């Protein structure tokens with residue numbers, strides 16, 4: 001693939017005797033929403049953890065915009081432009097929605113005390129630029145009414161939206177969403193799908209998403225990889241891949257032989 005933001009080539013990751021990923025390869029094109037699908041324990045989070053540096057693969061290569069990133073620490077990979085949300089919401093408790101979203105800008109904040117002392121206008125100009133980006137994302141995800149609320153007291157659907165906003169503020173090359181709809185009701189899921197599509201449209205995002213809800217997968221994803229027991233069992237356009245008989249078998253098992 002010529003314009004791949006992310007490439008995984010034959011990625012293998014073991015935990016002791018468990019082969020969590022075996023020879024998995026994907027290429028995510030710029031501007032694409034790429035889904036990771038598969039039953040529980042199939043290796044989806046392990047692949048995301050390999051890409052984001054939490055559990056580097058023992059074999060294979062991971063490239064971001066053509067540059068190898070395997071073995072790098074998670075913060076280095078974040079600095080290279082990979083932003084992530086987590087399966088279990090990971091917000092900063094005791095802080096407001098606005099302050100949580102502002103944290104997404106930290107990779108751009110390189111404090112220079114001397115410059116701030118002698119050129120205070122420089123620091124003020126930087127602060128304004130960060131605020132402008134944050135306000136753009138707040139508008140996009142319709143978070144203005146909740147901006148001053150503490151994140152601890154807002155509903156789960158809103159917390160997940162704040163986490164998405166924080167990731168968007170990092171202006172990522174690659175946005176990795178780990179089950180962004182987990183625990184949501186139908187209405188919250190529909191809103192979240194809309195917000196992700198709007199953000200992709202407005203910001204030209206490239207997205208890798210782990211998702212269990214098949215209605216969400218077909219509404220959002222251009223292509224998907226389906227994993228089972230750490231191995232690729234299908235890859236391609238979302239509707240085709242999830243209709244593959246091997247995928248149906250992985251989810252609901254083999255039909256019993258007629259007696």
Ligand SMILES: Nc1ncnc2c1ncn2[C@@H]1O[C@H](COP(=O)(O)OP(=O)(O)OP(=O)(O)O)[C@@H](O)[C@H]1O
Pocket residue numbers: 015018019020038039040041042043044045046047
């Ligand atoms: N840190 C770890 N230590 C040991 N085994 C692990 C670790 N992380 C994952 N595994 C194992 O690797 C396999 C794949 O797990 P993984 O969490 O990647 O699956 P998943 O598809 O994301 O599942 P789910 O949909 O339930 O989140 C499982 O057998 C799991 O027990």
